[in-house]
Amino acid sequence: MxxxxxxxxxxxxxxxxxxxxxxxxxxxxxxxxxxxxxxxxxxxxxxxxxxxxxxxxxxxxxxxxxxxxxxxxxxxxxxxxxxxxxxxxxxxxxxxxxxxxxxxxxxxxxxxxxxxxxxxxxxxxxxxxxxxxxxxxxxxxxxxxxxxxxxxxxxxxxxxxxxxxxxxxxxxxxxxxxxxxxxxxxxxxxxxxxxxxxxxxxxxxxxxxxxxxxxxxxxxxxxxxxxxxxxxxxxxxxxxxxxxxxxxxxxxxxxxxxxxxxxxxxGGNAPFIVFDDADLGAALDGAMVAKMRNGGEACTAANRFYVQEGIAEAFSAGLAERMKALKVGPGYDAATQCGPLINQDAVSRIDTWIDEAVEGGARVLAGGETDVGKGYFLSPTVLTSVPAGARLMREEIFGPVAPIAVFKTEDEAIALANNTEYGLIAYVFTQDLARGLRVSEKVESGMVGLNRGLASDPAAPFGGTKQxxxxxxxxxxxxxxxxxxxxxxxxx
The missing domain is CATH 3.40.605.10 (Aldehyde Dehydrogenase; Chain A, domain 1)
Known part of the structure; x- marks a missing residue:
């Protein structure tokens, strides 16, 4: 051949x-x-x-x-x-x-x-x-x-x-x-x-x-x-x-x-929790790694973004700006930063979920396009005001899509994070160490990235709880x- x-x-x-x-x-x-x-x-x-x-x-x-x-x-x-x-x-x-x-x-x-x-x-x-x-x-x-x-x-x-x-x-x-x-x-x-x-x-x-x-x-x-x-x-x-x-x-x-x-x-449904006192730059750096490693096609990928109300607007705008800047193209092209999805079924499935979220009141800040090239492409996407019942929040996305919802209190963030049958990994960003460790202990997951967007390491135990x-x-x-x-x- x-x-x-x-x-x-x-x-x-x-x-x-x-x-x-x-x-x-x-x-x-x-x-x-x-x-x-x-x-x-x-x-x-x-x-x-x-x-x-x-x-x-x-x-x-x-x-x-x-x-x-x-x-x-x-x-x-x-x-x-x-x-x-x-x-x-x-x-x-x-x-x-x-x-x-x-x-x-x-x-x-x-x-x-x-x-x-x-x-x-x-x-x-x-x-x-x-x-x-x-x-x-x-x-x-x-x-x-x-x-x-x-x-x-x-x-x-x-x-x-x-x-x-x-x-x-x-x-x-x-x-x-x-x-x-x-x-x-x-x-x-x-x-x-x-x-x-x-x-x-x-x-x-x-x-x-x-x-x-x-x-x-x-x-x-x-x-x-x-x-x-x-x-x-x-x-x-x-x-x-x-x-x-x-x-x-x-x-x-x-x-x-x-x-x-x-x-x-x-499977996973990783929550990415950002508190008001988080270092914004560090949180955005972590979000890009946790969400876009492997183009989002990872069981450890950040799936649901919960951002406290005081920092939500700045974080959402910053993430949208970074996602828009990614170069989409063939994976083997050295200039590419985000490659295609694995097949057309994956593109169609995620595109449907995006449409459903928008119909439910979500707002697209970046991406959402499927005609960005020959092949199975979906542009890096950011949505805000995503309803809790949207499939983007309930199911594993396995693609370059970041749905964002706002929370008010620490207890609310923990409840939102744990409201899933999955428990593989969670991400928490805060400059308050006591809060970070407290939330890490209460989140139901086998792994936690505390102020880190990457946790996988051959020297560390990898695995999840629940289903x-x-x-x-x-x-x-x-x-x-x-x-x-x-x-x-x-x-x-």
Whole structure:
């Protein structure tokens, strides 16, 4: 397949060189699922590649390969596993530009965001290379004095990893790195919208020394059937999923049949709270990061802006000015600051929600346009006076839209923030430290950015409360998600 010259001019590599076949047992192979899956460039709507379509039988082959490799990998010395993970980190950094261009090409995100994602994604390998040799247990004396209590952390087994399209590198490495550090093997099923990054990374794992079968990658248009089959295979003992709460609920029901351990990083509806005493410039800086990282297509994106009445007008005007100034264009163009959405359905959905909010009394201060270029584009948008019942305030937007509402009191802000089934992350801006910590404790979320628009860090526990998920990724917590805790009663 030949590449559009206008696209190729922005790239330092040929995307058609990326293997588009299934990676099972260390081998590249065609899928048995029928025709290949097209990969679309959201910036132009054109086909940029194809990948194999796995059947249920292919998925079972991947599970078998992971199971066959499990005992050898689990018995590998922690230092050896650590060195392989460290090499994965080094190779990703060496190929940072190529990987960033590939992410921008198939995902649409601005190149600067893609470069940031590669650095973030690689850091999981460095972090968990260090955690691999620090998976310590415990030894204590039973209170009765009758025996010793010995506690070990053992690899849980074969893990199925299901990742979304919005961070095609980071969502994979955030799961693969701790799984491998713990001694587990895995089957990765990336989203079909952005599969090329997963296959490019598979080559890196092999070059870094990951043994055949330890990491397997399959793409399929029959995700429900393939994942269901894997979850009902007794060799599979772990599911780690990142995606919507709706799909997460279905997978939890599937996993219940075989009582599989589940880690779930689900949807969000992040409140961004600005108090009157906040530093206006810092709050606006934080808002742009929290809202526009990845063009708003992030579960951690600020979704609802609650601004205290004394600063509301200045904050709204300042945010609108900054959003208007963003350059919209193809993600792989170095000048682009806001790329396209992932597909036309996303554009249509958000455009409908904007219209509904305006009909309900909201006022557009910036953006709201969908005809800003060829491809799946929506201009960065700011709305004020958005009613509480608007879907922009109740649902995860996943796009470059900032709806603003005004509040009066601290208690009101907390009540508004907590009025959702989600609880992934919240953002709070105030120069009163006592207030900031007080509100942070009362907001129902797994993470809080206090005077910060970015909270994600491989060294910190990432995850949510309520219907935003189960378990934590990153930090030492991340490796424990792939372990079984064994207690041995010992007498000597």
């Amino acid at each position: 030949s590449m559009d010259p206008q696209i190729s001019a922005h790239l330092s590599f040929d995307p058609t060189d990326i293997p588009g076949r299934l990676f099972i047992g260390g081998q590249w192979r065609q899928g048995r699922g029928g025709s290949d899956i097209d990969v679309i460039d959201p910036s132009s709507g054109s086909i940029i590649g194809q990948v194999a379509d796995a059947s249920v039988d292919d998925a079972m082959d991947a599970v078998a390969a992971a199971h066959d490799a499990l005992s050898g990998w689990a018995a590998t010395a922690p230092r050896k596993r650590s060195e392989i993970l460290r090499r994965c980190f080094e190779l990703m950094i060496e190929r940072k530009q190529m990987l960033a261009e590939l992410i921008s090409l198939e995902n649409g995100k601005a190149l600067g965001d893609a470069q940031g994602e590669v650095a973030y994604a690689a850091e999981f390998f460095r972090w968990f290379s260090e955690e691999a040799v620090r998976l310590n247990g415990d030894l204590s004396v039973a209170p009765s004095g009758a025996n010793r209590i010995l506690v070990q952390h053992q690899p849980i087994g074969v893990a199925v990893l299901v990742t979304p399209w919005n961070f095609p590198a980071a969502m994979a490495t955030r799961k693969i790195a701790p799984a491998l550090a713990a001694g587990c093997t895995c089957v990765l099923k990336p989203a079909t919208e952005t599969p090329l990054t997963a296959y490019a990374l598979a080559e890196i794992y092999r070059e870094a020394g990951v043994p055949d079968g330890v990491v397997n990658v399959i793409t399929t248009s029959k995700a429900g059937a393939a994942v269901s089959a894997m979850l009902h295979d007794p060799r599979v003992r772990k599911l780690s999923f990142t995606g919507s709460t709706e799909v997460g609920r279905r997978l939890l029901r599937e996993a219940a049949d075989t009582v599989i351990s589940c880690s779930m990083e689900l 935003s998920g189960l378990g934590r990724e990153g930090a030492h917590h991340g490796i424990l998600e792939f372990c079984e805790t064994k207690y041995i009663a010992v007498s000597w």
